[in-house]
Amino acid sequence: MSHPQDLSLRAQADAVRSGELDAGELLDATLARFEERNGDLNAVVATFPEQSRRMLDEAPDGPLRGVPVGIKDEFSIPWRAPRNGSSIDAIPAGESAVFRRLRDAGAVVAGVTQMHFWGAGTTGHVSAYGPVGNPWDPTRCAGGSSGGSASAVGGRMLGAAVGADGGGSVRLPAAYCGVTGLKLTNNVVPRDGHVHAHSALGAFGPLCRDAADARLFGSALLARDLTAGDGSGLRVGVVRDPFWDDIDPSVEKACRDALDAAGWDVEEISLEGAEHSLIATVVIITVEALPEFSDEDLAAADPLSRALIKYERMMPAEALARAMRVRSQLRRAVASAFETYDAIAWPTVPAVAPPIENPTVERPSGPSPAEPANVGQAGLGNLTGIPGINVPVGFNEDGMPIGLMLQAAWNREELLLDAAEHIEQATGRRHVDAEPPIAAPAG
Amino acid sequence: MDAFEQQVRAAMELAEQDVDDTDIAIMRVADEVYGSQVRALLAEDLHDVKPELDFDPSRAPTS
Numbered sequence: 434m435s436h437p438q439d440l441s442l443r444a445q446a447d448a449v450r451s452g453e454l455d456a457g458e459l460l461d462a463t464l465a466r467f468e469e470r471n472g473d474l475n476a477v478v479a480t481f482p483e484q485s486r487r488m489l490d491e492a493p494d495g496p497l498r499g500v501p502v503g504i505k506d507e508f509s510i511p512w513r514a515p516r517n518g519s520s521i522d523a524i525p526a527g528e529s530a531v532f533r534r535l536r537d538a539g540a541v542v543a544g545v546t547q548m549h550f551w552g553a554g555t556t557g558h559v560s561a562y563g564p565v566g567n568p569w570d571p572t573r574c575a576g577g578s579s580g581g582s583a584s585a586v587g588g589r590m591l592g593a594a595v596g597a598d599g600g601g602s603v604r605l606p607a608a609y610c611g612v613t614g615l616k617l618t619n620n621v622v623p624r625d626g627h628v629h630a631h632s633a634l635g636a637f638g639p640l641c642r643d644a645a646d647a648r649l650f651g652s653a654l655l656a657r658d659l660t661a662g663d664g665s666g667l668r669v670g671v672v673r674d675p676f677w678d679d680i681d682p683s684v685e686k687a688c689r690d691a692l693d694a695a696g697w698d699v700e701e702i703s704l705e706g707a708e709h710s711l712i713a714t715v716v717i718i719t720v721e722a723l724p725e726f727s728d729e730d731l732a733a734a735d736p737l738s739r740a741l742i743k744y745e746r747m748m749p750a751e752a753l754a755r756a757m758r759v760r761s762q763l764r765r766a767v768a769s770a771f772e773t774y775d776a777i778a779w780p781t782v783p784a785v786a787p788p789i790e791n792p793t794v795e796r797p798s799g800p801s802p803a804e805p806a807n808v809g810q811a812g813l814g815n816l817t818g819i820p821g822i823n824v825p826v827g828f829n830e831d832g833m834p835i836g837l838m839l840q841a842a843w844n845r846e847e848l849l850l851d852a853a854e855h856i857e858q859a860t861g862r863r864h865v866d867a868e869p870p871i872a873a874p875a876g
Numbered sequence: 877m878d879a880f881e882q883q884v885r886a887a888m889e890l891a892e893q894d895v896d897d898t899d900i901a902i903m904r905v906a907d908e909v910y911g912s913q914v915r916a917l918l919a920e921d922l923h924d925v926k927p928e929l930d931f932d933p934s935r936a937p938t939s
Binding site: 619715764804817 | 883884887888891893895898899901902903906907909910913914916917918920922925926927928931932933934935936937
Protein backbone atom coordinates (compact mmCIF):
# COMPACT_ATOMS: atom_id res chain seq x y z
CA MET A 434 0.00 0.00 0.00
CA SER A 435 1.14 3.58 -0.68
CA HIS A 436 1.33 6.06 2.21
CA PRO A 437 -2.11 6.02 3.83
CA GLN A 438 -2.41 9.80 3.59
CA ASP A 439 -2.26 9.43 -0.19
CA LEU A 440 -5.61 7.67 0.11
CA SER A 441 -8.85 9.60 0.07
CA LEU A 442 -10.67 10.15 3.35
CA ARG A 443 -13.30 7.57 2.44
CA ALA A 444 -10.64 5.05 1.42
CA GLN A 445 -8.93 5.53 4.78
CA ALA A 446 -12.23 5.00 6.56
CA ASP A 447 -13.03 1.90 4.49
CA ALA A 448 -9.56 0.44 5.02
CA VAL A 449 -9.75 0.89 8.79
CA ARG A 450 -13.24 -0.58 8.90
CA SER A 451 -12.25 -3.63 6.85
CA GLY A 452 -9.12 -4.22 8.88
CA GLU A 453 -6.86 -3.67 5.89
CA LEU A 454 -5.33 -0.66 7.65
CA ASP A 455 -4.55 -0.49 11.36
CA ALA A 456 -5.83 2.79 12.77
CA GLY A 457 -2.83 3.14 15.08
CA GLU A 458 -0.46 2.77 12.16
CA LEU A 459 -2.53 5.29 10.21
CA LEU A 460 -2.16 7.82 13.01
CA ASP A 461 1.59 7.20 13.28
CA ALA A 462 2.00 7.58 9.52
CA THR A 463 -0.01 10.79 9.59
CA LEU A 464 2.14 12.30 12.34
CA ALA A 465 5.24 11.25 10.39
CA ARG A 466 3.92 12.99 7.32
CA PHE A 467 3.37 16.14 9.36
CA GLU A 468 7.06 15.96 10.27
CA GLU A 469 7.98 15.45 6.64
CA ARG A 470 5.93 18.22 5.03
CA ASN A 471 5.07 20.80 7.64
CA GLY A 472 8.44 22.46 7.33
CA ASP A 473 7.49 23.59 3.84
CA LEU A 474 3.80 24.21 4.40
CA ASN A 475 3.53 25.35 8.04
CA ALA A 476 -0.05 24.09 7.92
CA VAL A 477 -0.27 22.42 11.35
CA VAL A 478 0.48 24.39 14.52
CA ALA A 479 -0.06 21.76 17.20
CA THR A 480 0.02 18.00 17.54
CA PHE A 481 -0.67 15.97 20.69
CA PRO A 482 0.03 12.30 20.01
CA GLU A 483 -0.96 11.16 23.49
CA GLN A 484 -4.41 12.75 23.31
CA SER A 485 -4.88 11.61 19.71
CA ARG A 486 -4.09 8.02 20.69
CA ARG A 487 -6.52 8.24 23.59
CA MET A 488 -9.16 9.55 21.22
CA LEU A 489 -8.47 6.60 18.95
CA ASP A 490 -8.71 4.12 21.82
CA GLU A 491 -12.09 5.55 22.80
CA ALA A 492 -13.43 6.09 19.26
CA PRO A 493 -17.01 4.93 18.73
CA ASP A 494 -17.91 2.86 15.69
CA GLY A 495 -18.89 5.83 13.55
CA PRO A 496 -18.36 6.54 9.85
CA LEU A 497 -14.92 8.07 10.49
CA ARG A 498 -13.72 5.59 13.12
CA GLY A 499 -9.96 5.81 13.49
CA VAL A 500 -9.45 8.37 10.72
CA PRO A 501 -7.12 11.31 11.51
CA VAL A 502 -8.51 14.77 10.80
CA GLY A 503 -7.49 18.37 11.41
CA ILE A 504 -9.34 21.13 13.19
CA LYS A 505 -8.81 24.84 12.65
CA ASP A 506 -7.23 26.91 15.43
CA GLU A 507 -10.61 28.55 16.07
CA PHE A 508 -12.27 25.65 17.88
CA SER A 509 -11.87 24.52 21.46
CA ILE A 510 -10.73 20.97 22.04
CA PRO A 511 -10.57 19.47 25.53
CA TRP A 512 -6.81 19.70 25.86
CA ARG A 513 -6.07 22.93 23.96
CA ALA A 514 -7.52 26.43 23.80
CA PRO A 515 -7.77 27.90 20.31
CA ARG A 516 -5.43 30.78 19.59
CA ASN A 517 -7.12 32.16 16.51
CA GLY A 518 -3.83 32.62 14.68
CA SER A 519 -2.38 34.65 17.54
CA SER A 520 0.05 33.82 20.33
CA ILE A 521 -2.51 33.87 23.14
CA ASP A 522 -5.53 31.76 24.02
CA ALA A 523 -8.73 33.21 22.55
CA ILE A 524 -11.28 31.19 24.56
CA PRO A 525 -10.84 28.35 27.04
CA ALA A 526 -10.11 24.75 26.15
CA GLY A 527 -13.15 22.50 26.13
CA GLU A 528 -15.50 20.50 23.95
CA SER A 529 -16.62 22.63 21.06
CA ALA A 530 -19.66 21.41 19.16
CA VAL A 531 -17.45 20.67 16.17
CA PHE A 532 -15.13 18.58 18.32
CA ARG A 533 -18.11 16.60 19.64
CA ARG A 534 -19.38 15.95 16.13
CA LEU A 535 -15.96 14.66 15.03
CA ARG A 536 -15.52 12.54 18.15
CA ASP A 537 -19.01 11.07 17.84
CA ALA A 538 -18.24 10.10 14.23
CA GLY A 539 -15.18 8.22 15.45
CA ALA A 540 -12.61 10.64 14.00
CA VAL A 541 -9.24 11.27 15.63
CA VAL A 542 -8.06 14.87 15.87
CA ALA A 543 -4.43 14.58 14.83
CA GLY A 544 -3.55 18.25 14.65
CA VAL A 545 -4.67 21.86 14.86
CA THR A 546 -4.43 23.68 11.56
CA GLN A 547 -3.04 27.14 10.93
CA MET A 548 -5.11 30.19 10.13
CA HIS A 549 -4.83 33.87 9.26
CA PHE A 550 -4.33 36.10 12.33
CA TRP A 551 -7.68 36.49 14.13
CA GLY A 552 -9.35 35.02 11.07
CA ALA A 553 -9.13 38.51 9.64
CA GLY A 554 -7.72 37.78 6.21
CA THR A 555 -8.02 35.60 3.15
CA THR A 556 -4.34 35.10 2.33
CA GLY A 557 -2.99 33.18 5.34
CA HIS A 558 0.28 35.04 5.19
CA VAL A 559 -0.24 36.81 8.55
CA SER A 560 -0.12 34.61 11.65
CA ALA A 561 1.74 34.37 14.93
CA TYR A 562 3.12 31.10 13.55
CA GLY A 563 4.33 32.51 10.25
CA PRO A 564 2.76 32.27 6.81
CA VAL A 565 1.06 29.11 5.53
CA GLY A 566 2.57 27.70 2.33
CA ASN A 567 0.60 26.56 -0.66
CA PRO A 568 1.18 22.88 -1.57
CA TRP A 569 1.36 23.84 -5.25
CA ASP A 570 4.09 26.40 -4.54
CA PRO A 571 5.10 26.99 -0.92
CA THR A 572 6.22 30.54 -1.75
CA ARG A 573 2.60 31.42 -2.51
CA CYS A 574 -0.29 32.06 -0.17
CA ALA A 575 -2.46 29.14 0.92
CA GLY A 576 -5.38 31.47 1.46
CA GLY A 577 -7.38 32.17 4.54
CA SER A 578 -8.49 32.23 6.96
CA SER A 579 -8.62 28.39 6.98
CA GLY A 580 -5.34 28.24 5.05
CA GLY A 581 -3.78 25.56 7.21
CA SER A 582 -6.73 23.23 6.67
CA ALA A 583 -6.59 23.73 2.89
CA SER A 584 -2.82 23.37 2.72
CA ALA A 585 -2.74 20.25 4.90
CA VAL A 586 -5.39 18.56 2.76
CA GLY A 587 -3.88 19.72 -0.53
CA GLY A 588 -0.42 18.62 0.65
CA ARG A 589 -1.70 15.12 1.49
CA MET A 590 -1.02 15.55 5.18
CA LEU A 591 -4.67 14.87 6.03
CA GLY A 592 -7.71 13.61 4.20
CA ALA A 593 -9.96 16.20 5.80
CA ALA A 594 -9.84 19.24 8.02
CA VAL A 595 -12.47 21.55 9.45
CA GLY A 596 -12.61 25.17 8.40
CA ALA A 597 -14.79 28.12 9.27
CA ASP A 598 -16.09 30.66 6.79
CA GLY A 599 -17.11 34.17 7.87
CA GLY A 600 -16.08 35.92 4.67
CA GLY A 601 -15.09 33.08 2.37
CA SER A 602 -12.62 31.40 4.72
CA VAL A 603 -13.42 27.84 3.63
CA ARG A 604 -14.01 28.45 -0.07
CA LEU A 605 -11.16 30.89 -0.74
CA PRO A 606 -8.26 28.79 0.61
CA ALA A 607 -9.82 25.75 -1.03
CA ALA A 608 -9.54 27.55 -4.37
CA TYR A 609 -5.95 28.61 -3.73
CA CYS A 610 -4.89 25.08 -2.73
CA GLY A 611 -6.90 23.11 -5.29
CA VAL A 612 -9.16 21.29 -2.84
CA THR A 613 -12.89 21.00 -2.31
CA GLY A 614 -14.23 23.35 0.33
CA LEU A 615 -17.87 23.27 1.38
CA LYS A 616 -19.29 26.16 3.38
CA LEU A 617 -22.34 24.80 5.15
CA THR A 618 -25.49 26.83 5.63
CA ASN A 619 -24.99 29.37 8.42
CA ASN A 620 -25.90 28.24 11.94
CA VAL A 621 -26.72 24.60 11.11
CA VAL A 622 -23.85 23.34 13.27
CA PRO A 623 -23.94 24.53 16.90
CA ARG A 624 -21.41 27.30 17.50
CA ASP A 625 -20.37 26.72 21.09
CA GLY A 626 -16.63 26.50 21.50
CA HIS A 627 -15.93 28.57 18.39
CA VAL A 628 -13.87 31.74 18.72
CA HIS A 629 -16.18 33.65 16.37
CA ALA A 630 -19.46 32.33 17.75
CA HIS A 631 -20.66 35.95 17.87
CA SER A 632 -20.63 36.25 14.09
CA ALA A 633 -23.87 36.29 12.13
CA LEU A 634 -21.88 35.66 8.96
CA GLY A 635 -19.95 32.59 10.05
CA ALA A 636 -20.41 28.99 9.02
CA PHE A 637 -18.30 25.86 9.25
CA GLY A 638 -17.37 23.30 6.68
CA PRO A 639 -15.13 20.54 5.42
CA LEU A 640 -11.99 20.91 3.33
CA CYS A 641 -11.29 17.66 1.47
CA ARG A 642 -9.73 16.46 -1.75
CA ASP A 643 -13.00 15.88 -3.58
CA ALA A 644 -16.75 16.06 -3.25
CA ALA A 645 -17.21 12.46 -2.10
CA ASP A 646 -14.86 13.05 0.82
CA ALA A 647 -16.59 16.34 1.59
CA ARG A 648 -19.90 14.45 1.63
CA LEU A 649 -18.54 12.00 4.21
CA PHE A 650 -16.92 14.67 6.37
CA GLY A 651 -19.79 17.12 5.98
CA SER A 652 -22.24 14.44 7.11
CA ALA A 653 -20.21 14.07 10.31
CA LEU A 654 -20.23 17.83 10.94
CA LEU A 655 -23.95 18.09 10.27
CA ALA A 656 -24.79 14.82 12.07
CA ARG A 657 -27.02 13.87 9.16
CA ASP A 658 -26.39 11.95 5.97
CA LEU A 659 -25.73 14.05 2.89
CA THR A 660 -27.11 11.53 0.44
CA ALA A 661 -25.83 11.38 -3.12
CA GLY A 662 -28.01 12.31 -6.07
CA ASP A 663 -27.80 13.26 -9.72
CA GLY A 664 -25.89 16.46 -10.48
CA SER A 665 -26.70 16.54 -14.18
CA GLY A 666 -29.52 18.56 -15.66
CA LEU A 667 -29.19 21.52 -13.31
CA ARG A 668 -30.32 25.05 -14.05
CA VAL A 669 -27.52 27.45 -13.13
CA GLY A 670 -27.59 31.22 -12.92
CA VAL A 671 -24.38 33.05 -13.81
CA VAL A 672 -24.21 36.39 -12.02
CA ARG A 673 -21.94 38.38 -14.30
CA ASP A 674 -22.11 41.72 -12.51
CA PRO A 675 -19.98 41.97 -10.40
CA PHE A 676 -18.75 38.40 -9.96
CA TRP A 677 -17.44 37.65 -13.47
CA ASP A 678 -16.10 41.16 -14.04
CA ASP A 679 -12.40 41.87 -13.74
CA ILE A 680 -11.45 38.19 -13.51
CA ASP A 681 -8.04 36.89 -14.60
CA PRO A 682 -8.58 35.45 -18.11
CA SER A 683 -7.18 32.02 -17.23
CA VAL A 684 -9.53 31.80 -14.23
CA GLU A 685 -12.53 32.91 -16.26
CA LYS A 686 -11.78 30.42 -19.03
CA ALA A 687 -11.36 27.46 -16.66
CA CYS A 688 -14.63 28.29 -14.92
CA ARG A 689 -16.48 28.72 -18.22
CA ASP A 690 -15.02 25.46 -19.53
CA ALA A 691 -16.17 23.63 -16.41
CA LEU A 692 -19.72 24.92 -16.79
CA ASP A 693 -19.65 23.93 -20.46
CA ALA A 694 -18.34 20.47 -19.59
CA ALA A 695 -21.14 20.01 -17.07
CA GLY A 696 -23.69 20.52 -19.82
CA TRP A 697 -26.06 22.40 -17.53
CA ASP A 698 -28.69 24.91 -18.57
CA VAL A 699 -26.76 28.11 -17.84
CA GLU A 700 -28.28 31.59 -17.99
CA GLU A 701 -27.03 35.01 -17.04
CA ILE A 702 -28.94 36.59 -14.16
CA SER A 703 -28.62 39.60 -11.85
CA LEU A 704 -29.01 39.96 -8.08
CA GLU A 705 -30.22 43.24 -6.63
CA GLY A 706 -27.73 44.57 -4.08
CA ALA A 707 -24.81 42.50 -5.34
CA GLU A 708 -22.73 45.62 -5.97
CA HIS A 709 -22.61 46.26 -2.21
CA SER A 710 -21.92 42.68 -1.12
CA LEU A 711 -18.21 43.29 -0.54
CA ILE A 712 -18.55 46.34 1.65
CA ALA A 713 -21.60 44.98 3.48
CA THR A 714 -19.60 41.87 4.36
CA VAL A 715 -16.58 43.86 5.48
CA VAL A 716 -18.61 46.27 7.60
CA ILE A 717 -20.62 43.57 9.39
CA ILE A 718 -17.79 41.11 9.96
CA THR A 719 -15.40 43.72 11.28
CA VAL A 720 -17.73 45.85 13.36
CA GLU A 721 -19.48 42.90 15.02
CA ALA A 722 -16.07 41.57 16.08
CA LEU A 723 -14.84 44.80 17.69
CA PRO A 724 -16.22 44.03 21.17
CA GLU A 725 -14.23 40.79 21.12
CA PHE A 726 -10.86 42.52 21.22
CA SER A 727 -9.30 43.13 24.61
CA ASP A 728 -6.41 45.44 25.38
CA GLU A 729 -4.29 42.30 25.71
CA ASP A 730 -5.33 41.23 22.21
CA LEU A 731 -4.39 44.59 20.76
CA ALA A 732 -1.05 44.58 22.55
CA ALA A 733 -0.28 41.16 21.07
CA ALA A 734 -1.36 42.13 17.57
CA ASP A 735 0.99 42.94 14.73
CA PRO A 736 1.05 46.62 13.63
CA LEU A 737 -1.14 45.90 10.59
CA SER A 738 -3.95 44.25 12.56
CA ARG A 739 -3.76 46.87 15.30
CA ALA A 740 -4.09 49.74 12.84
CA LEU A 741 -6.97 48.04 11.04
CA ILE A 742 -8.85 47.67 14.33
CA LYS A 743 -8.46 51.41 14.82
CA TYR A 744 -9.76 52.05 11.32
CA GLU A 745 -12.76 49.80 11.93
CA ARG A 746 -13.54 51.68 15.15
CA MET A 747 -14.03 54.79 13.05
CA MET A 748 -16.68 53.15 10.85
CA PRO A 749 -19.91 55.24 10.84
CA ALA A 750 -22.64 53.47 12.76
CA GLU A 751 -25.04 54.06 9.87
CA ALA A 752 -22.83 51.91 7.66
CA LEU A 753 -23.60 48.88 9.82
CA ALA A 754 -27.34 49.53 9.69
CA ARG A 755 -27.15 49.93 5.92
CA ALA A 756 -25.05 46.79 5.53
CA MET A 757 -27.75 44.83 7.31
CA ARG A 758 -30.34 46.23 4.91
CA VAL A 759 -28.16 45.08 2.01
CA ARG A 760 -28.03 41.65 3.62
CA SER A 761 -31.83 41.49 3.64
CA GLN A 762 -31.94 42.74 0.07
CA LEU A 763 -29.53 40.03 -1.05
CA ARG A 764 -31.30 37.28 0.89
CA ARG A 765 -34.54 38.15 -0.88
CA ALA A 766 -32.74 38.32 -4.23
CA VAL A 767 -31.15 34.88 -3.94
CA ALA A 768 -34.37 33.35 -2.59
CA SER A 769 -36.10 34.63 -5.70
CA ALA A 770 -33.32 33.31 -7.96
CA PHE A 771 -33.55 29.86 -6.38
CA GLU A 772 -37.21 29.65 -7.38
CA THR A 773 -35.91 29.28 -10.95
CA TYR A 774 -32.31 28.10 -10.65
CA ASP A 775 -30.76 25.23 -8.72
CA ALA A 776 -27.47 27.02 -8.22
CA ILE A 777 -25.63 30.24 -8.91
CA ALA A 778 -22.04 30.25 -10.13
CA TRP A 779 -18.95 32.40 -10.43
CA PRO A 780 -15.19 32.08 -9.92
CA THR A 781 -14.27 31.48 -6.28
CA VAL A 782 -11.34 33.89 -6.50
CA PRO A 783 -10.60 36.39 -9.27
CA ALA A 784 -6.96 35.28 -9.61
CA VAL A 785 -4.78 32.42 -8.39
CA ALA A 786 -2.80 32.42 -5.15
CA PRO A 787 -0.36 35.36 -5.00
CA PRO A 788 3.18 35.30 -3.59
CA ILE A 789 3.48 35.38 0.20
CA GLU A 790 5.97 38.23 -0.10
CA ASN A 791 3.49 40.35 -2.03
CA PRO A 792 -0.15 39.20 -1.72
CA THR A 793 -1.34 41.26 -4.65
CA VAL A 794 -3.31 39.73 -7.49
CA GLU A 795 -3.27 40.77 -11.12
CA ARG A 796 -6.71 41.58 -12.50
CA PRO A 797 -7.47 42.91 -15.98
CA SER A 798 -7.96 46.35 -14.41
CA GLY A 799 -4.52 46.15 -12.76
CA PRO A 800 -2.96 44.93 -9.52
CA SER A 801 -5.20 44.66 -6.48
CA PRO A 802 -4.67 43.57 -2.87
CA ALA A 803 -5.92 39.99 -2.64
CA GLU A 804 -8.11 40.77 0.37
CA PRO A 805 -10.94 42.85 -1.12
CA ALA A 806 -10.74 40.90 -4.37
CA ASN A 807 -11.42 37.63 -2.55
CA VAL A 808 -14.05 38.84 -0.10
CA GLY A 809 -15.87 40.47 -3.00
CA GLN A 810 -16.41 37.02 -4.51
CA ALA A 811 -17.29 35.22 -1.28
CA GLY A 812 -19.20 37.67 0.91
CA LEU A 813 -22.61 37.15 -0.61
CA GLY A 814 -22.68 33.59 0.70
CA ASN A 815 -21.96 34.78 4.22
CA LEU A 816 -24.43 37.64 4.12
CA THR A 817 -27.24 35.43 2.85
CA GLY A 818 -26.35 32.28 4.82
CA ILE A 819 -26.54 29.98 1.80
CA PRO A 820 -24.16 27.04 1.36
CA GLY A 821 -21.38 27.21 -1.19
CA ILE A 822 -18.68 24.98 -2.54
CA ASN A 823 -15.34 25.47 -4.24
CA VAL A 824 -14.84 22.98 -7.06
CA PRO A 825 -11.30 22.62 -8.46
CA VAL A 826 -11.63 23.19 -12.21
CA GLY A 827 -8.20 23.95 -13.61
CA PHE A 828 -4.69 25.31 -13.36
CA ASN A 829 -3.18 28.47 -14.75
CA GLU A 830 0.01 28.65 -16.81
CA ASP A 831 2.09 28.54 -13.61
CA GLY A 832 0.36 25.39 -12.45
CA MET A 833 -1.64 27.11 -9.71
CA PRO A 834 -5.18 25.83 -8.99
CA ILE A 835 -8.37 27.53 -10.14
CA GLY A 836 -11.75 27.10 -8.47
CA LEU A 837 -15.39 27.54 -9.44
CA MET A 838 -17.89 28.48 -6.72
CA LEU A 839 -21.39 27.06 -6.77
CA GLN A 840 -24.00 28.19 -4.26
CA ALA A 841 -27.48 26.81 -3.63
CA ALA A 842 -30.47 27.55 -1.47
CA TRP A 843 -30.33 27.15 2.30
CA ASN A 844 -29.68 23.56 3.45
CA ARG A 845 -29.16 22.21 -0.06
CA GLU A 846 -25.62 20.98 0.60
CA GLU A 847 -26.47 17.68 -1.12
CA LEU A 848 -27.19 19.46 -4.37
CA LEU A 849 -23.84 21.26 -4.27
CA LEU A 850 -21.99 18.00 -3.66
CA ASP A 851 -23.91 16.33 -6.49
CA ALA A 852 -23.02 19.23 -8.77
CA ALA A 853 -19.35 19.12 -7.76
CA GLU A 854 -19.18 15.37 -8.39
CA HIS A 855 -20.82 15.91 -11.76
CA ILE A 856 -18.11 18.44 -12.72
CA GLU A 857 -15.41 16.08 -11.45
CA GLN A 858 -16.74 13.31 -13.68
CA ALA A 859 -17.29 15.63 -16.66
CA THR A 860 -13.66 16.78 -16.45
CA GLY A 861 -12.21 13.30 -15.94
CA ARG A 862 -11.30 14.02 -12.28
CA ARG A 863 -8.06 15.53 -13.56
CA HIS A 864 -8.24 18.50 -11.20
CA VAL A 865 -9.19 16.76 -7.97
CA ASP A 866 -6.79 13.88 -8.57
CA ALA A 867 -3.81 16.03 -9.58
CA GLU A 868 -0.92 15.79 -7.14
CA PRO A 869 0.89 18.96 -6.07
CA PRO A 870 4.69 19.05 -6.43
CA ILE A 871 5.17 18.56 -2.70
CA ALA A 872 3.44 15.17 -3.03
CA ALA A 873 5.50 14.03 -6.02
CA PRO A 874 8.03 11.26 -5.40
CA ALA A 875 11.56 12.60 -4.88
CA GLY A 876 14.03 12.31 -7.72
CA MET B 877 -1.73 67.22 7.57
CA ASP B 878 -4.57 66.39 5.19
CA ALA B 879 -8.25 65.94 6.02
CA PHE B 880 -7.94 62.16 6.46
CA GLU B 881 -5.13 62.44 8.99
CA GLN B 882 -6.92 65.25 10.81
CA GLN B 883 -10.04 63.13 11.07
CA VAL B 884 -8.15 60.08 12.31
CA ARG B 885 -6.13 61.97 14.90
CA ALA B 886 -9.21 63.80 16.18
CA ALA B 887 -11.31 60.63 16.34
CA MET B 888 -8.57 58.70 18.14
CA GLU B 889 -8.02 61.53 20.59
CA LEU B 890 -11.73 61.65 21.40
CA ALA B 891 -11.68 57.87 21.87
CA GLU B 892 -8.59 58.19 24.09
CA GLN B 893 -6.63 55.89 21.79
CA ASP B 894 -3.03 56.22 20.75
CA VAL B 895 -2.26 56.63 17.09
CA ASP B 896 1.11 56.91 15.40
CA ASP B 897 2.40 57.47 11.89
CA THR B 898 2.45 53.75 11.12
CA ASP B 899 -1.21 53.48 12.15
CA ILE B 900 -2.10 56.44 9.96
CA ALA B 901 -0.25 55.00 6.96
CA ILE B 902 -2.02 51.63 7.28
CA MET B 903 -5.40 53.25 7.88
CA ARG B 904 -4.88 55.39 4.81
CA VAL B 905 -4.32 52.30 2.66
CA ALA B 906 -7.44 50.68 4.14
CA ASP B 907 -9.42 53.80 3.33
CA GLU B 908 -8.13 53.82 -0.23
CA VAL B 909 -9.45 50.26 -0.61
CA TYR B 910 -12.74 50.51 1.27
CA GLY B 911 -13.51 54.20 1.82
CA SER B 912 -15.20 54.86 -1.51
CA GLN B 913 -17.35 51.77 -1.08
CA VAL B 914 -18.43 52.83 2.41
CA ARG B 915 -19.37 56.21 1.03
CA ALA B 916 -21.31 54.56 -1.82
CA LEU B 917 -23.16 52.42 0.71
CA LEU B 918 -23.99 55.49 2.77
CA ALA B 919 -25.27 57.25 -0.35
CA GLU B 920 -27.40 54.34 -1.61
CA ASP B 921 -31.16 54.79 -1.48
CA LEU B 922 -32.22 51.87 0.70
CA HIS B 923 -35.49 53.42 1.83
CA ASP B 924 -37.56 50.66 0.26
CA VAL B 925 -35.38 47.83 1.53
CA LYS B 926 -37.07 46.77 4.73
CA PRO B 927 -35.27 44.82 7.45
CA GLU B 928 -36.21 41.20 8.02
CA LEU B 929 -38.52 40.84 10.98
CA ASP B 930 -37.45 37.30 11.85
CA PHE B 931 -33.90 37.08 10.55
CA ASP B 932 -32.53 33.55 10.61
CA PRO B 933 -29.47 32.93 8.41
CA SER B 934 -30.14 29.20 8.26
CA ARG B 935 -33.27 29.58 6.16
CA ALA B 936 -34.80 31.71 3.45
CA PRO B 937 -36.29 35.05 4.46
CA THR B 938 -39.96 35.01 5.36
CA SER B 939 -40.55 38.76 5.18
